[in-house]
Amino acid sequence: MSILKLKAYIAAVKFGSLTKAAEALDYTQPSISHMIHSLEDDYGFSLLIRSKSGVTPTDNGAELLPIMQDIVNRYEHLSEAVYAIHGLDIGTVRLGAYTSVCVHWMPSLLKEFREQFPKIEIHLFEGNSDEIHNWLEEGHIDFAISTIQRSEEFHFLPLVEDRMMAILPRNHPLSKNDTVPIEVFAEERCIIPYEDTHKDVQRIFKKAKVKPNVAYQIRGDEAIIAMVKKAWASHFYLSY
Numbered sequence: 001m002s003i004l005k006l007k008a009y010i011a012a013v014k015f016g017s018l019t020k021a022a023e024a025l026d027y028t029q030p031s032i033s034h035m036i037h038s039l040e041d042d043y044g045f046s047l048l049i050r051s052k053s054g055v056t057p058t059d060n061g062a063e064l065l066p067i068m069q070d071i072v073n074r075y076e077h078l079s080e081a082v083y084a085i086h087g088l089d090i091g092t093v094r095l096g097a098y099t100s101v102c103v104h105w106m107p108s109l110l111k112e113f114r115e116q117f118p119k120i121e122i123h124l125f126e127g128n129s130d131e132i133h134n135w136l137e138e139g140h141i142d143f144a145i146s147t148i149q150r151s152e153e154f155h156f157l158p159l160v161e162d163r164m165m166a167i168l169p170r171n172h173p174l175s176k177n178d179t180v181p182i183e184v185f186a187e188e189r190c191i192i193p194y195e196d197t198h199k200d201v202q203r204i205f206k207k208a209k210v211k212p213n214v215a216y217q218i219r220g221d222e223a224i225i226a227m228v229k230k231a232w233a234s235h236f237y238l239s240y
Contacts, residue, residue: 003075006068008035009047013065016054066138073139090119096132096144097124098198100221105145128197128219147200164204167228182208189215191224 011021012032022029040047047061057065080091097106102124110122125132125141135141136154145159166180174180174188182204190212195202197219205212218224 002035002039003072005035005039005042006072008032009039009061010065010068010072012036012048012055013057013061016056018055069139092121092123093143094123094125094141096127096135096141096146098128098132098146099126101145102126129195129199147198164200167225169228169230182210185212186210187213189213191216191218191227193217193221193224194219 007025008021008027011024012018015021015024018032018036019029022032025032036048043060043064045060046058047064048055049058076092083090106124110124113120113122125135127135129146132141132144132146136144166174168175168180174184185205192201192212192214194217216227218227
């Protein structure tokens with residue numbers, strides 16, 4: 001069994017594109033296509049539905065996908081164990097994180113990590129709260145940097161304790177206050193992220209039994225901040 005063939009198929013399904021899968025694995029698109037065709041010949045049935053818009057798994061391919069992912073994960077763990085026995089720091093680490101963490105934390109952390117462990121490859125996956133949870137559950141990533149959510153399912157190690165921040169237009173009457181009571185958001189028009197993006201905002205409102213006066217729900221942090229700058233509405237926001 002070729003682990004590389006499995007990786008090619010997994011990447012093609014993940015990206016929905018043979019070209020993007022080739023870029024991710026540092027192969028040519030014809031090479032990726034050949035590997036997947038070879039895998040289909042080995043199994044005796046089609047794994048991908050190919051169209052002008054990209055590729056999607058067949059029913060058989062979708063059924064085999066989690067098994068393939070498990071085989072690849074176990075193979076990588078085996079390789080890392082062998083290298084560890086030889087005293088070598090080598091392998092691959094898959095890390096999931098919020099956009100804000102990827103932007104503000106990871107550049108310096110990854111640079112320092114690379115300098116100390118040049119033979120360990122880091123794959124960084126940027127996602128929202130639900131995506132990160134699903135990636136952990138399905139074994140697509142090894143660990144995540146996230147806020148505490150559903151901690152009974154995974155081991156959670158606190159890294160830092162941060163504040164919840166109310167972001168307001170400069171000319172807003174409350175902008176001079178050191179603190180903003182959460183009850184204010186029952187009256188103030190506000191922008192909040194969707195729950196699948198950051199669950200903390202909704203969780204805090206529910207805990208305080210406050211129903212916010214929601215003007216908009218937006219997934220992207222940058223888009224929310226841009227809206228606030230234009231004085232569309234106040235916004236209850238988690239700052240990292």
